[in-house]
Amino acid sequence: MRDSLCLSAMAAVIALLSSGPVEAQEPIRIGILEPVTGSASKSGTENWVAMQIARDMINDRGGIPNHGRKIEYVFADVPTPAAAISETERLITNDGVRITAGSGVSPLAIPVSQAAERHGVFHWETAGAAEIITRRGHKYTFQVGPSARRYAEAAVDFTVDVLTKKLGKPLADLRVALLWENRAFGKSVGDNIRRYAATKKIKLIYDEGYDQTLTDMTPIVQKLKDAKPDVLLTISFPNDAILFQRKAKELDFYVAAHVGVSAGYSNPDLINSIGNSVYGIFVSDFAVEVNPKALAPETRKITAEFIKRYQAKMNRSPAGHASMAFAGMWGLFTELLPKAKTLDSDTLRAVALKIDLPEGSLPNGSGIKFTNHDWKPNAKDFGQNLRAAIGVWQWQKDGHNQVYPSALATHEPVLVPLPKWSER
Amino acid sequence: MTTFGQLVFSGLLIGCIYALMSMGLTLIFGVLRIVNFAHGEFLMIAMYGAWAVTAFLGLNPYVAIVAVVPAMALFGVVVHQVVISPGVDKPHLVLVFATMGLSILMQNVALMFFSADLFDVPPMFDGQSVIIGPFFFKAELLLGFMIAVFCTISLRWTINSTYLGKAIRATVQDSEAAMLMGVPVPRIFMIAFASGSALVGLAACVMMPLFSVFPTVGLNFVLIAFVIVVLGGLGSIEGALLGGMCIGIVQSVSSYYIAPAYGQLFFFVLFLLVMIFRPEGLLGRKGESTVGIN
Numbered sequence: 001m002r003d004s005l006c007l008s009a010m011a012a013v014i015a016l017l018s019s020g021p022v023e024a025q026e027p028i029r030i031g032i033l034e035p036v037t038g039s040a041s042k043s044g045t046e047n048w049v050a051m052q053i054a055r056d057m058i059n060d061r062g063g064i065p066n067h068g069r070k071i072e073y074v075f076a077d078v079p080t081p082a083a084a085i086s087e088t089e090r091l092i093t094n095d096g097v098r099i100t101a102g103s104g105v106s107p108l109a110i111p112v113s114q115a116a117e118r119h120g121v122f123h124w125e126t127a128g129a130a131e132i133i134t135r136r137g138h139k140y141t142f143q144v145g146p147s148a149r150r151y152a153e154a155a156v157d158f159t160v161d162v163l164t165k166k167l168g169k170p171l172a173d174l175r176v177a178l179l180w181e182n183r184a185f186g187k188s189v190g191d192n193i194r195r196y197a198a199t200k201k202i203k204l205i206y207d208e209g210y211d212q213t214l215t216d217m218t219p220i221v222q223k224l225k226d227a228k229p230d231v232l233l234t235i236s237f238p239n240d241a242i243l244f245q246r247k248a249k250e251l252d253f254y255v256a257a258h259v260g261v262s263a264g265y266s267n268p269d270l271i272n273s274i275g276n277s278v279y280g281i282f283v284s285d286f287a288v289e290v291n292p293k294a295l296a297p298e299t300r301k302i303t304a305e306f307i308k309r310y311q312a313k314m315n316r317s318p319a320g321h322a323s324m325a326f327a328g329m330w331g332l333f334t335e336l337l338p339k340a341k342t343l344d345s346d347t348l349r350a351v352a353l354k355i356d357l358p359e360g361s362l363p364n365g366s367g368i369k370f371t372n373h374d375w376k377p378n379a380k381d382f383g384q385n386l387r388a389a390i391g392v393w394q395w396q397k398d399g400h401n402q403v404y405p406s407a408l409a410t411h412e413p414v415l416v417p418l419p420k421w422s423e424r
Numbered sequence: 425m426t427t428f429g430q431l432v433f434s435g436l437l438i439g440c441i442y443a444l445m446s447m448g449l450t451l452i453f454g455v456l457r458i459v460n461f462a463h464g465e466f467l468m469i470a471m472y473g474a475w476a477v478t479a480f481l482g483l484n485p486y487v488a489i490v491a492v493v494p495a496m497a498l499f500g501v502v503v504h505q506v507v508i509s510p511g512v513d514k515p516h517l518v519l520v521f522a523t524m525g526l527s528i529l530m531q532n533v534a535l536m537f538f539s540a541d542l543f544d545v546p547p548m549f550d551g552q553s554v555i556i557g558p559f560f561f562k563a564e565l566l567l568g569f570m571i572a573v574f575c576t577i578s579l580r581w582t583i584n585s586t587y588l589g590k591a592i593r594a595t596v597q598d599s600e601a602a603m604l605m606g607v608p609v610p611r612i613f614m615i616a617f618a619s620g621s622a623l624v625g626l627a628a629c630v631m632m633p634l635f636s637v638f639p640t641v642g643l644n645f646v647l648i649a650f651v652i653v654v655l656g657g658l659g660s661i662e663g664a665l666l667g668g669m670c671i672g673i674v675q676s677v678s679s680y681y682i683a684p685a686y687g688q689l690f691f692f693v694l695f696l697l698v699m700i701f702r703p704e705g706l707l708g709r710k711g712e713s714t715v716g717i718n
Binding site: 037038213215219226243246 | 644
């Protein structure tokens with residue numbers, strides 16, 4: 001009896017000594033799914049680099065606030081939708097990951113979140129913007145970056161608020177054209193521009209989708225040339241954006257203002273490919289470097305450190321994807337994980353739904369407030385972040401400068417109307 | 425009418441570029457009777473080659489032809505010896521999978537070395553267009569057109585009038601009989617594969633001022649190349665040129681008058697119609713797939 005009492009006491013002491021500190025030190029493993037090879041690798045790499053910086057910064061600060069657990073990533077490359085499904089399942093079933101994040105672009109975010117949901121795993125989407133991501137009845141998918149609707153609304157609002165004045169034309173007379181690539185992101189933004197433009201009484205004089213693997217842009221540019229728009233809104237990917245700009249110059253298609261939407265027009269390579277022609281193009285996108293006044297004081301410091309680390313790694317400033325990926329992961333590390341007592345999906349979901357973070361709290365100006373079937377325009381919507389930062393920046397000679405909305409803007413819009421091709 | 429003219433004109437010029445890109449494929453198929461599924465990736469590495477010569481040596485991309493074409497021929501020899509030659513006598517599927525595997529390997533090696541960034545060379549004349557009447561076009565497209573026509577004529581001349589051409593035709597008609605007559609058939613295969621690769625190199629130099637290069641650029645063009653080769657008549661050089669022109673014009677006109685999202689739909693419809701009513705292709709002869717280059 002005495003022996004067994006002794007043994008029990010020893011066991012209790014050992015258990016007491018071992019449980020607390022070991023758990024505190026055990027890192028939280030997050031499955032990261034980004035395309036770092038294949039056609040979406042440009043965005044995927046931007047995201048992945050920023051996510052690694054977020055992990056390093058939180059670990060350097062002693063881990064997750066409140067419990068000090070460090071972050072460990074389990075990475076998988078997801079170049080195609082098929083790989084997105086199999087790799088997500090592999091991370092969940094083989095590596096035992098219970099939280100996933102990603103996924104570079106919408107066509108990959110859709111299968112990644114689908115696979116995570118099937119296993120009841122909590123998914124934190126920083127980049128995928130297609131609206132369907134939050135409208136499939138998922139319980140554990142949270143889209144922390146802006147949804148496609150927001151890109152569309154930013155482009156249209158900018159046209160209404162700024163371009164009409166700069167071009168000196170009333171809205172009723174403004175000829176607006178819409179060109180969209182016909183995959184998940186382009187179609188989703190295109191549909192929203194059409195819908196939102198109608199509410200602003202903008203009549204689109206041209207509205208057409210195209211396949212991003214198109215090798216000859218002549219028909220599209222010729223159609224636009226015949227349509228004579230004042231403002232062109234386009235959703236393109238990097239290669240087609242370059243082909244379009246080159247063909248526009250070749251066929252001398254002039255438009256007074258061009259607003260691209262993220263993806264191809266936010267791609268840092270664009271300037272290498274089309275040179276000076278890039279100056280003056282507006283981009284409706286994740287906010288990049290926003291006016292520091294729009295940020296909370298602590299957030300300004302975090303943002304400055306992120307930009308410094310990113311520049312050291314990549315030799316250039318972060319573009320929209322990187323800024324959003326960092327802001328999204330920072331939100332996960334500082335707002336969600338510290339408040340979650342356990343890491344099961346139901347707890348994470350409950351904490352995520354309670355977050356009420358004002359705009360300007362995260363490094364790119366975002367806040368966090370997720371929908372929970374309570375969003376009036378669409379009751380199906382769940383997990384959309386209504387406070388993700390979005391705006392319009394412009395390719396200017398001294399960099400990517402935020403020009404809209406005024407709260408986030410650091411610069412005034414210039415080059416409206418655009419100079420003629422011969423003068424660029 | 426001006427619009428229609430511009431569309432046909434642009435379609436014709438871009439079609440010739442497609443044709444030039446397809447000639448290597450048709451030559452390899454016409455002689456070795458294998459479909460090189462890594463054709464798009466051959467184009468991709470040749471474009472990187474053209475870009476590197478232009479970017480690092482400051483040369484015009486057309487001057488890069490002098491370096492890229494022989495380098496691609498050499499690359500063709502290596503691929504032939506290492507990948508193609510061991511599979512020539514094996515079931516057809518062996519080389520289908522071997523070239524497919526090669527294509528994936530090349531894409532990923534390119535990604536490793538060049539990342540997913542897009543690379544370009546500066547356009548000639550600062551990207552300004554040549555204007556003839558109401559029509560605008562890039563000088564690079566007209567040059568591409570001339571090079572494609574020149575290539576077709578020289579290839580036809582080589583096949584019809586040179587000793588090598590006779591040996592190629594003999595190999596295609598009956599390789600065993602040719603071997604008995606002293607034609608070094610394995611070497612003919614190697615030369616054909618190297619020449620096909622060299623032609624891709626030429627096409628890449630012509631395309632580099634028009635398109636950006638990135639690891640998966642080949643995928644955007646390879647389907648068009650396959651359609652052109654089959655449409656023109658498998659193994660037919662002139663057929664490839666005609667096929668390319670048809671595809672260029674159909675794509676351009678249908679995209680304008682119907683919708684750019686369906687541009688590929690219409691050239692596949694054209695492709696199906698030709699396959700139904702003229703299965704040997706536009707300029708192919710009956711039974712061409714078993715005859716090849718002639």
